[in-house]
Amino acid sequence: MVFFNKKKKDQSKSTTPSTIQEKEPNDKQTLKTNLHDNLQYIKDTLGESSDIIIREICIGKGGKIKAGIIYTDGLSDTASLQNFILETLMLDIKETELEENLTTTTNLMNTLKDFAMTVGEIKDVMNYDDLLTALISGDAIFLVDGNSKGFIIGNRKWAERGVTEPTAQTVVRGPREGFSENLRINTALIRRIIKDPNLWIESKVIGKRSKTNIAIMYIKDVADNSVIEELRTRLDRIDIDGILESAYIEELIQDSKYSPFPTVSNTERPDSTAAALLEGQIAILIDGTPFVLIVPTLFTQFFQSVEDYYQRNEMASLLRLLRFFAFGISLLAPGLYLAIITYHHEMLPAPLLISLAAQRESVPFPAFVEVVIMEIAFEILREAGLRMPRVIGAAMSIVGGFVVGTAAVEAGIISAAMVIVVSLTAISSFVAPSYDIAIAGRMLRFIFIVLAAMFGLYGMTIGLIALILHLCSLSSFGVPYMSPLAPFNSSAQKDVFIRLPRWKMTTRPSFFSKNKIKQRYEDPKSDNDK
Template sequence: MKKRPSIKKRRTKNDVNSGISSVDQSNHESVECISSSLSMNIESIKKRTGHSPDIKFRKVDIGKNSGMKSVIVYVQGLVDEITVTDFIIESIMNSPRFSSEIMPQEAIGIISEEVVSMGGITTEEKWDSLYLSLLSGDTVIFVEGSNVALIASTQGGETRSIQESTTNTVVRGPKEGFTESITTNIAMVRRIINNPDLWVESMKIGSVTNTDVSIMYINGIAEKKIVGEIRSRLKKINIDSVLESGYIEQLIEDGTMTPFPTLHNTERPDVVAGTLLEGSIAIFVDGTPFVLLGPALFIQFFQSPEDYYNRFFIASATRFLRIFVFIISLIGPALYVAVTTFDQSMIPTQLLIMIAAQRESVPFPAIVEALIMEVMFEILREAGLRMPKAIGSTISIVGALVIGQAAVQAGIVSPAMVIIVSITAIASFATPSYSMAISARLLRFVFMISAATFGTYGIIMVFILVLVHLCSLRSFGVPYMSPLAPLIPSEVGDTVVRRPLSGRKARPKLTTADNKIREGEHQKPQAAKDTGMVNAFYQKRGKRGSK
């Protein structure tokens, strides 16, 4: 029983290794280091990339009269072509620094130090890292006779500009959302937290895709052990590709047998900054606007950044509402099924009669009716996602109004069921985190089936089971349900409710290192002692009036 997965694991490891080794071997066949012959270098690049036309070779004479040749290689679209022409090609061609008796090695030094006026320029001898740089948008400069190549960082090209995030929208708060470019994303967080203690570590994951992955944390706030744990889990990943942060999420979470997300993800830099300040670690993955945040707690999935921007009464009320609504989206239809098929004695007579009257003509048992409607809704939702935007609204009208109304009039479903389904549908969108909302979507069916078998008793039992499961989860060693269970009294103020900011003295205990104090003493706003700050004119008049 235990053996099988380990065998599997070994096999997958071998697969990946063999893939890598084949790549490596082809590398070894050619020479590991670059040669000093220009044409050989060009040939070997062309061979290695399969003569891909988007890899551009530009032959350039060095200086006007040195007679030395060089080749500039870049990938079209990945580089900022203006930089390449203005700062590399033109400066190399027109530079007066080169004389005819210059040696190739010297030429490299001169180019990097005196000719090319750019930020990042390094030398490289190995093909492996040269390809990595080339394919991530750097420009490679070969010089005839030199076995060292220059690499100029010219990353650029077309990326999506910063736009409002589409998944975590707020009314109040910054509107910008992450883009697909990892450098832009990291910069966006840096812009919020101006502190040298904001540390970034970078690595490449994916033996084929070589995706940039960075972890970001605030040194002194993030717990060292958790940072180490995340780092080692990331290092352990041995997979061919990372196409989205979801890959990373599924590979580094604590356990896979759970419907609940144990890593948070967001599209908003302010959320990242906020959670970093509570000791979390952010994982950026190139190519996706979704940044992972861990360790994640259950309650974080119900927090919206807006909670902290609004006054605490409203924030607390909405948080409470969200959790309530989450529970409704879980057990709403299940409760309907239980009440109509088992526990008819538990609802007021009038309500029972109303429901009974509606169900009188429905040909299905309540559970079938509920399943039909829920599945129908899931279909509508799934179809709505795939639908081109232009006809998306048409479909929702057809789905919601026509099918819903028609089904009721045809007597296939009862109006009460339609109400229940729409309530749960709306409720499932009130959870700020999409990944938590979809886990509820799945569990809803478990609840419905248990309700159909055991009524309210079944619902309660599954509820307890889910609760026990939630309590047993950990995210990077941090109990998932904390600070509620285990209870940390000082932190309950930022869970179901949000206490005023002036009472938020310390950072969360479990996830932060030494730097625990959030705010100084006496942060509670106070009314001015002197009430005479009003316009003197009015004060005088007031006095006169009192006479």
């Protein structure tokens, strides 16, 4: 079961990885000096699994010293292990003067580590817990008979998907690189964009059984320290068996547990992540998923596309206003139509009212039932298109919607105007760059439909007021969710509904950044005038 540790902690104190290790009880079972006992413990603990390879070798002068190499087949680089470890220990080392040092127990491990191990990363291991964690993570383990200390050899390699074009956040102009499931590849993609020594990475391991690697990335002199501390605290409270995707972390660290609006954003684009880091936000990378979490998050950022900054500000502003308008259509259009057609006929011109009345003359259901039937039908078609194979998924959604809508109108079950309204609503929900905010609009749409059916425009007005109050009450890691609209900040309106020219965007948002200056711009015309 997933649960949080409810013990009260001092929020003002920093919980760093080093302090976490100090708090753990020192009851880990240490390695034994006998090689056979250590290997037998590993076999018994892992149930003699077939993918755990144990190779016993003899090293030193005359092969008097017994050693063991343990690795996981499929997670370790067997070629590198053969060429740079086994061959060195069993063959090359006998031809050097190191064999004299290998016959003494005192300098044995240090000599092997300094001269014999021709690999990049080597760490000491002295207990079974760390040994097993490293082993099943893909590292190789080296043990020597007569010594209670072993080596963890960085030798991870497995089949993985390379860097490909993002599928969920496509752009017309911009980089075509997307994150993969490998944590180190993802951090490298961001490092290649931001070559700043102040870009820090903190590592954590979450999940008692999955032991998933988590990386927190932020720019030290830009990100707000209080937000970083809050994020560390929330991550440290997680007590769960396994983390399979970034959605696990997102749901466990978000501020409002029951709000339909996301307070943590996600992206699969390195350039979008780098832009967020430069603004003072923090990125959370999870091993095994291409989606990176970004905190803190504002409501207006879900309508900002990374492509807005790769084209002229006039076009970017027009498209951004279109996204806000489309979100309003997807949220309110069915409710408005239902309220007007049911309670407020006087708002429609007489010719249009007569046309709608003629269409509805043969419809046996009230307008509310019409809306519900069509909305559910389109949601089913949308879900079916997503779950079906990609080759026929899009065609299924288009053909299914056309056939169902046309057949329903011809059968007299649904009016033609209702099909137009619901279709326009469904199309508008795809305009938002973020899938999460589109889902929030889809869920709230049904609430506005019910309010419109019960109270008309008065019910929808009350619903809008309640929605605005709810949005203003939300926060993301201590930052007001509706910033910079509520509380209103006039200096931060340069990149909300419209995007001003780049030479005017000289400062970062003050909500989650302690370094306000983003760029310094001097108008070249002023120099010419002089």
